[in-house]
Amino acid sequence: MAAPEPSARAGADDVHAISLYVNNKPGVLVRVALVFARRGYNIESLVVSATAEGSFSRMTITCRGDRGTLEQIIKQLAKLVDVVHAIDHTGDDAYETEIALVKLRAGLSERTQILQIAENFGAKVTDYGQESLMLRVYGASDKLDAFIALLRPYGLRELVRSGKILMVRGLSET
């Protein structure tokens, strides 16, 4: 399997990637979500996961909207007592990746074409059924977008994406 490629840098005002370092406590997710909801800002993806220290969690959030509102949202997130830090990594030198699982109704006539696309994207077949295929692909979000777009004509039965995770390169803090 090919190593996933680093993602392209995000543009100035399209999708933003925010990393939050938060207390691992009940209610923190609600407090964070309310800051977005109050400003009418839609969260596109949200990944909550463990960190190197057990008492903290990492939230990686992608969202779309204007930069001015987002600047305000980040300051309001940072103000939450349970948020240790909130950083917008849009444009930063960060490694970003995401996983997608795709289920297709795949008859015999289409399988070869599908598997060819899969091979080109380094996707792995995780379920090989009589009438269906499940594929796993990972890499930058735009690569996943392209992969899914190519498969769409074959009839996507189901799609699950993990949401983006990222880490800043070097010793800088994510």
Added chain:
Amino acid sequence: MAGRIPTGAEKLVQCLEHEGVEYVFGLSGGAAIPIFDALVDSKIKLILVRHEQGATHMADGFARATGRPGVVLVTSGPGATNTVTGLLTALMDSSPMIVITGQTNSTNLGKDAFQEADVTGITYPVVKHSYLIKRSEDIPRVMREAFHIATTGRPGPVLIDVPKDISSGPCDAPFVDAIDLPGYRVPGRAARAGIETAARLLGQAERPLLYVGHGAVISDAGKAVVQLAEKLRAPIVNTLLGKGAADETHPLHLGMMGMHGTAYANKAVIHCDLIMAIGARWDDRVTGKVDEFCARARKIHVDIDPSEFNKVIRPDLCLEGDARLVLEDLIPLVEPGDTAAWLKQCAAWRRQYPLKYAKKGGLRAQQVLDRLHHITEGKAVITADVGQHQMWAAQFCKTTANRHWITSGGAGTMGFGWPAAIGAKFARPEAEVWAVVGDGGFQMTMAELATAAVHKVAARCLIINNNYLGMVRQWQELFYENRLSGVDLEGNPDFVKLAEAYGIAAFRIRRPADIDRKLKAARAVKGGPAVVVAEVMKEDNVFPMIPAGAPVSHMIIDPPKRRLEKPVGST
């Protein structure tokens, strides 16, 4: 009790004592009984209220009168939901408050048990922080953190939800003094480079203006504000909540700015070439139409809360820090520019556009409040409710000392004034405390007359009674072709008889000649509250007025002769 492990409730009350709490404002109920039980053996005085909203405003008034946190204790479910308005009021105005809510047993959480409500869930948007205690050993840590968070940085309300099994069960955890909150930072002094830039900008200004908000009250920055103004020879204006930070009778002070501020304060806002916000947040009541607000003036913003920077206005310079500390660092560095012409212009506006009211044609609220100010020599602590009377009180009761003016600014909570006065009087028994309320707002929390009577709280309540929701009526008259809707308070009780029913001394002002006599009689009441009802003319309007959403330059100074466009601002 030696040898016995305390209950969670006893530990919680011990923590309150440890924090120096003197009063708890509360209303009991099933889920909170263990905590009320623990209060029986405590030196903390429980002030039983008649409605939980009243408890929150009393705690808020207590907090604003002193800077010390006010504490509320209520039960679960409806007891807790009745505190939501008080939480919003405290959050919007950065008031330190601790609200302890009883909760059903933790095993019943989320199961629709009797009087169960998801109180932390309901209150997330209206608290600075909140806790649901799941383990009794967390009680001392949570209590210490709650008081720390409520009172430091930009203060605010903290809610603590305590399930009954936690308050009834044992808790032998020791007191906690150390704070470990990695996500919580309290700004102090501003960065030196910013201070130096501010000094340079202030020195270059020909028409500088200091715009003082509640942050200056909270950080006790008034003395520094006056020093800076005197050194710069710059005029001062304040917001509704900034009243009293700097003495409003100081020669450089132009009084309140904004929607119903003085015309001369707003003239200074329109014409200044530098405006420095000190603990103020460019609220829509201050800026009017944001795009046109001081469009050509340089702007400096001093705030302890960096999330206020660039929120409404994009200032030329932001200084993050405590208002007093920032000013104290700044004052030695400033070199005044030549502001003589500017001060002369401000003085001319002050002469040209004085606050005024007609002294004939009936009893006017303005005259009653003007007299209240003079009779109390400007030394009383005034708590105002919300509406026309609030604006008139803000205009005519010049505030000369810090924490002498208490009102709900951000939330505009009707019903705040009277319980806030009770709380303020508990906090400062030596001070003369007057609530100024309208007949509408007063009726929202008037049950607290009983609280004042029972505890012999010698606060005064001046009811400006026009039998209308007057501010809305004013808007309907000016902007909605006088189509009055939902503003006529027909059915008001006789407030004098009402007060007397509680055993409270009550006085009525019917005509201007009554004013001084009745106010003085109320002041002379010893050992308990007094109520004064001023039966003012039904239809009177607050001016100056900047229609909501309009630029400050569209200020209406005198009653308009023609019908006005509907305001573009929402409120």
